[in-house]
Amino acid sequence: xxxxxxxxxxxxxxxxxxxxxxxxxxxxxxxxxxxxxxxxxxxxxxxxxxxxxxxxxxxxxxxxxxxxxxxxxxxxxxxxxxxxxxxxxxxxxxxxxxxxxxxxxxxxxxxxxxxxxx
Amino acid sequence: xxxxxxxxxxxxxxxxxxxxxxxxxxxxxxxxxxxxxxxxxxxxxxxxxxxxxxxxxxxxxxxxxxxxxxxxxxxxxxxxxxxxxxxxxxxxxxxxxxxxxxxxxxxxxxx
Numbered sequence: 001x002x003x004x005x006x007x008x009x010x011x012x013x014x015x016x017x018x019x020x021x022x023x024x025x026x027x028x029x030x031x032x033x034x035x036x037x038x039x040x041x042x043x044x045x046x047x048x049x050x051x052x053x054x055x056x057x058x059x060x061x062x063x064x065x066x067x068x069x070x071x072x073x074x075x076x077x078x079x080x081x082x083x084x085x086x087x088x089x090x091x092x093x094x095x096x097x098x099x100x101x102x103x104x105x106x107x108x109x110x111x112x113x114x115x116x117x118x
Numbered sequence: 119x120x121x122x123x124x125x126x127x128x129x130x131x132x133x134x135x136x137x138x139x140x141x142x143x144x145x146x147x148x149x150x151x152x153x154x155x156x157x158x159x160x161x162x163x164x165x166x167x168x169x170x171x172x173x174x175x176x177x178x179x180x181x182x183x184x185x186x187x188x189x190x191x192x193x194x195x196x197x198x199x200x201x202x203x204x205x206x207x208x209x210x211x212x213x214x215x216x217x218x219x220x221x222x223x224x225x226x227x228x229x
Binding site: 043056091095110111 | 152154160161162163207209215216217218219220221222
């Protein structure tokens with residue numbers, strides 16, 4: 001079964017540093033997402049990406065964050081000037097949606113990157 | 119934005135009994151309602167989903183029911199087993215395809 005892969009699985013960074021979280025979505029999927037889960041809390045939407053641009057972003061996704069699809073396979077989340085409260089599990093997800101048909105296919109989540117800001 | 123309420127926050131059941139988790143949502147345009155199971159330190163795994171044109175869906179021991187008028191949907195797990203112990207999240211989506219999650223229910227199945 002196809003998987004969404006994320007690297008690294010765990011990242012420790014100093015406060016104020018920049019981190020890049022990497023994801024390889026499923027190859028034929030069209031929509032890509034980043035979600036965040038602070039320990040013990042619910043999963044929160046950060047950003048969705050389609051056709052090489054952001055289609056929607058949440059209030060959490062401020063100027064500190066950016067996403068990029070630098071080539072045909074990778075999808076990255078960059079967090080600049082990290083803060084302690086950025087510590088969380090970050091999940092990448094992708095899905096294949098056919099908006100014309102009004103049909104959607106369930107998300108596939110990656111295994112996550114645990115970001116620890118110290 | 120979408121507001122998703124999930125109850126209960128914790129649920130302890132005896133092995134073999136049923137477990138029911140309920141979610142309510144606020145946006146009447148919502149049309150996709152998945153349920154995810156998350157084990158400690160792992161990714162959310164889709165276990166069942168339902169769309170707004172269907173009232174009920176079943177997959178072996180798991181079922182989901184949807185009441186669009188009342189804006190609530192429920193997860194039913196029958197004949198619970200110890201491996202059903204996990205955190206369960208409901209989620210809601212509309213045509214923007216982003217998922218809004220509930221706060222989660224920690225299910226413990228006692229042997």
